[in-house]
Amino acid sequence: MLKFNNTYIGLGKPFFQRSLPQKVPAPDLLLFNSALANSLGLPDELQNDNVLLSQYFSGNQLFEGAEPIALAYSGHQFGHFNPQLGDGRAHLLGEVLDNNNIRRDIQLKGSGVSNFSRQGDGRCALGPALREYIMSEAMFALGVPTTRCLAVVTTGENVYRERPYDGAIVTRVAASHIRVGTFQYFAARGDTDSLKKLTNYAIKRHFPALLVEAELDKTIAVDGKKSANEISSQQVLKFFSAVLSKQIPLVLSWLRVGFIHGVMNTDNTTISGETIDYGPCAMMNAYHPETVFSSIDRNSRYAFGKQMSIIQWNMTRLAETLLPLVDSDEDEAVEKIEPLLTQFHQDIQQGYLTMMAAKIGIDEPAEGDGKLINDLIAIMKTQKLDYTQTFVSLTNSLTTSPIEESLTDVLSEWLPRWNARIESFKAAAHTLMVSNNPVVIPRNHHVEALLDSCQETGDLAALNKFLAVLRQPYTDITDTKNYQDAPVDGDKNYHTYCGT
Ligand code: AMP
Ligand code: MG
Numbered sequence: 001m002l003k004f005n006n007t008y009i010g011l012g013k014p015f016f017q018r019s020l021p022q023k024v025p026a027p028d029l030l031l032f033n034s035a036l037a038n039s040l041g042l043p044d045e046l047q048n049d050n051v052l053l054s055q056y057f058s059g060n061q062l063f064e065g066a067e068p069i070a071l072a073y074s075g076h077q078f079g080h081f082n083p084q085l086g087d088g089r090a091h092l093l094g095e096v097l098d099n100n101n102i103r104r105d106i107q108l109k110g111s112g113v114s115n116f117s118r119q120g121d122g123r124c125a126l127g128p129a130l131r132e133y134i135m136s137e138a139m140f141a142l143g144v145p146t147t148r149c150l151a152v153v154t155t156g157e158n159v160y161r162e163r164p165y166d167g168a169i170v171t172r173v174a175a176s177h178i179r180v181g182t183f184q185y186f187a188a189r190g191d192t193d194s195l196k197k198l199t200n201y202a203i204k205r206h207f208p209a210l211l212v213e214a215e216l217d218k219t220i221a222v223d224g225k226k227s228a229n230e231i232s233s234q235q236v237l238k239f240f241s242a243v244l245s246k247q248i249p250l251v252l253s254w255l256r257v258g259f260i261h262g263v264m265n266t267d268n269t270t271i272s273g274e275t276i277d278y279g280p281c282a283m284m285n286a287y288h289p290e291t292v293f294s295s296i297d298r299n300s301r302y303a304f305g306k307q308m309s310i311i312q313w314n315m316t317r318l319a320e321t322l323l324p325l326v327d328s329d330e331d332e333a334v335e336k337i338e339p340l341l342t343q344f345h346q347d348i349q350q351g352y353l354t355m356m357a358a359k360i361g362i363d364e365p366a367e368g369d370g371k372l373i374n375d376l377i378a379i380m381k382t383q384k385l386d387y388t389q390t391f392v393s394l395t396n397s398l399t400t401s402p403i404e405e406s407l408t409d410v411l412s413e414w415l416p417r418w419n420a421r422i423e424s425f426k427a428a429a430h431t432l433m434v435s436n437n438p439v440v441i442p443r444n445h446h447v448e449a450l451l452d453s454c455q456e457t458g459d460l461a462a463l464n465k466f467l468a469v470l471r472q473p474y475t476d477i478t479d480t481k482n483y484q485d486a487p488v489d490g491d492k493n494y495h496t497y498c499g500t
Helices: 007-011 034-039 050-056 126-142 180-188 192-206 208-220 233-257 304-326 330-359 369-382 387-397 405-410 414-436 444-457 461-470
Strands: 016-018 028-032 069-071 075-077 080-082 090-097 103-109 148-160 164-174
Touching: 007 016, 007 069, 007 090, 007 192, 028 050, 028 126, 034 148, 050 148, 075 180, 126 148, 126 164, 126 233, 126 444, 126 461, 180 192, 180 304, 192 208, 192 233, 192 304, 208 233, 233 304, 233 330, 304 330, 330 369, 330 414, 369 414, 387 414, 444 461
Parallel strands: none
Antiparallel strands: 016 069, 028 148, 069 090, 075 080, 090 103, 103 164, 148 164
């Protein structure tokens, strides 16, 4: 059985509220992620018992040792600070050590109201629950750091949005649910003691190597004696640096595969650097940095090409919360933390160049490669070239097939430059491109068509076929070709919604 051990509860009262999932009338297991379940050590006899799984993953029955809580957090939503968010429709059941001894949060989402629900009903509709499952599985297979879904259970109840929908509960597995907004919650209340607790906890959980370093520091320090909830300025800065380093592979892998998160609010930005909250996310088809699908993102704040600057904005908000732990003099604290943000800016820019270079087969970008990449992107933008397909065509042009005629024309000036650049290491370039350019992504029109058909017919066969393809996004398998097409209308009328 899952062995729960709930360290977050040890942080004490201001961090959460105890809250039980609300029972549902007819829980029915729709999707179950056995690969993930295996990694968590969920026993086979439970995995084979759909009735019991439905009970557990609807919250109708609690696992032994689970102590459900709703977490407190704040957040900047579209740039505006909301001091009081928190889990309004989610229950953290507790933590489990996976097979790699990594602590994972097991959370139900759509499991009923808590004290943080405000006007919300605490519930989740089936469509968004399925969407989170599909998208997070696809992202995981694409090599993007992400929270994952263990199960989707329908509740037997309707959820009312603009019309009634089937209700569902999705089980989310995450490295933790500590967000930038969690730090903001305590900073907004001037609760430095809790900020210290949270930072120490986050270090222990996500960056244990820093603890070892601190121990080493202590052995040389003369006055190494510290009370339980103390943290040195150095340690806070190291922590912040570690958080920054997790955000780079996160956002760069989004940009690599064409993912638009859609709602990069600070409450949806984890300290662990995992993708969280698949509400209004979407995939880009034709390349354009301004691509936005979210119906509520009216100012295009979270457009595809803005994600690198938004993560820096979010990290600056995190830095602000840490100032009192860095120095009692705020100006001094700013002076100490600012260089880390400057460094972050440089690192993410450099990382972007390296990531894009890999997409065209170059391992270590040299002088001139920035221009080569920018020129390609500029053509893709003006010619409205499909992001995924273009890189696949370029990849294949090194081995199997000549580049499509449509591309030869628009890339007539660019292709010879690129070919000359990689001429001396074509095989290595090809290998690099194969592992950086997916042949298939969860295209919006395919995802939506499957969500519609699942909800109408309840038949999951087509969805499972799609998932099988998405689980091998760098390999052309028999069914891959069925999902590679760009939408005929370029998704021009496609809108995503917050998954409420
Ligand atoms: P999200 O858009 O999922 O990031 O949610 C933002 C905030 O709204 C969080 O505090 C959620 O818990 C809360 N929320 C979203 N949907 C609901 C709902 N149906 N009932 C209660 N709270 C909700
Ligand atoms: Mg959220």
